[in-house]
Amino acid sequence: MKTETRELMRRAGVRPDGSTDQHFLVDDRVLDRVVGYAPQTDGGHVLEIGGGVGNLTARLAERYDSVTVVEVDHELARFLNDEFGGESVEVVHGDATEVDLPDFDVSVSNLPYSASSPILFRLLPHGAPLVVTVQKEFAERAVAEPGGDDYGRLSVTTRRYADAEILETVPPSAFSPPPEVESAVLRFEPHEVRGDGFFDDIVRAVFTQRRKTLRNALRNTTHMTEIDEEDVYNVPEELLSKRPGKMTPEGFERATDALRGDAEV
Numbered sequence: 001m002k003t004e005t006r007e008l009m010r011r012a013g014v015r016p017d018g019s020t021d022q023h024f025l026v027d028d029r030v031l032d033r034v035v036g037y038a039p040q041t042d043g044g045h046v047l048e049i050g051g052g053v054g055n056l057t058a059r060l061a062e063r064y065d066s067v068t069v070v071e072v073d074h075e076l077a078r079f080l081n082d083e084f085g086g087e088s089v090e091v092v093h094g095d096a097t098e099v100d101l102p103d104f105d106v107s108v109s110n111l112p113y114s115a116s117s118p119i120l121f122r123l124l125p126h127g128a129p130l131v132v133t134v135q136k137e138f139a140e141r142a143v144a145e146p147g148g149d150d151y152g153r154l155s156v157t158t159r160r161y162a163d164a165e166i167l168e169t170v171p172p173s174a175f176s177p178p179p180e181v182e183s184a185v186l187r188f189e190p191h192e193v194r195g196d197g198f199f200d201d202i203v204r205a206v207f208t209q210r211r212k213t214l215r216n217a218l219r220n221t222t223h224m225t226e227i228d229e230e231d232v233y234n235v236p237e238e239l240l241s242k243r244p245g246k247m248t249p250e251g252f253e254r255a256t257d258a259l260r261g262d263a264e265v
């Protein structure tokens with residue numbers, strides 16, 4: 001079943017005003033490409049965040065054995081369930097920054113722009129490929145190199161978990177209602193990482209102090225990381241004197257290893 005987005009919007013009775021991140025992708029060629037960018041897993045379980053009227057959900061259900069779609073809007077969640085719910089499509093009504101997420105082989109989503117960061121910080125540690133449409137400026141931050149203004153927690157976390165690339169930019173006219181900014185399709189290919197939340201906690205904390213040296217950023221955020229202040233001095237001096245915005249993910253790894261006490265420094 002391939003269903004025109006505008007027809008789905010009419011049937012769902014939605015009149016999105018954009019205030020709740022409800023910009024629906026109505027360009028069916030872009031939708032087809034978004035789905036095509038995702039790897040075809042064997043059978044496979046796909047997770048979609050923000051199902052809207054199901055324009056992407058319909059395509060994902062054709063391609064994968066099972067779909068879990070999370071939607072925060074009560075009316076839309078009910079529509080998705082009526083339209084697609086069944087053995088192979090499970091609709092979860094809830095906030096994707098909070099609800100339990102299932103294991104998945106791949107995630108394909110047009111993310112709600114105001115919650116893109118917290119959602120990605122939840123998806124990346126799953127270690128599965130992701131294809132997401134986000135604000136273009138957000139995509140540029142995800143792939144930013146150390147040293148520039150765009151480089152931050154999002155860039156470090158992205159590089160820690162995955163290789164990311166911008167596949168195409170999408171103009172406002174592809175959406176209804178059109179957002180004010182351009183969008184971009186981002187793909188994340190996961191790579192092996194030692195999974196632990198400590199690294200993520202340190203990165204989150206020190207980027208609240210991005211203009212400070214790592215030494216001061218770590219000392220000022222012990223309430224967030226729960227490290228002992230004296231452990232800061234286990235980190236090599238050459239790292240302590242850098243600013244977080246100039247540190248590579250490898251530098252962050254050396255620093256967190258030293259803070260954990262299992263470093264070869």
Ligand SMILES: C[S@@+](CC[C@H](N)C(=O)[O-])C[C@H]1O[C@@H](n2cnc3c(N)ncnc32)[C@H](O)[C@@H]1O
Nearest residue numbers: 023024025050051052071072073095096110112
């Ligand atoms: C950009 S629209 C995408 C809709 C549709 N999948 C498409 O491609 O056109 C984002 C959707 O995410 C939903 N949403 C917003 N915040 C959310 C959250 N925190 N958790 C789950 N869904 C959310 C909105 O209600 C909206 O349906």
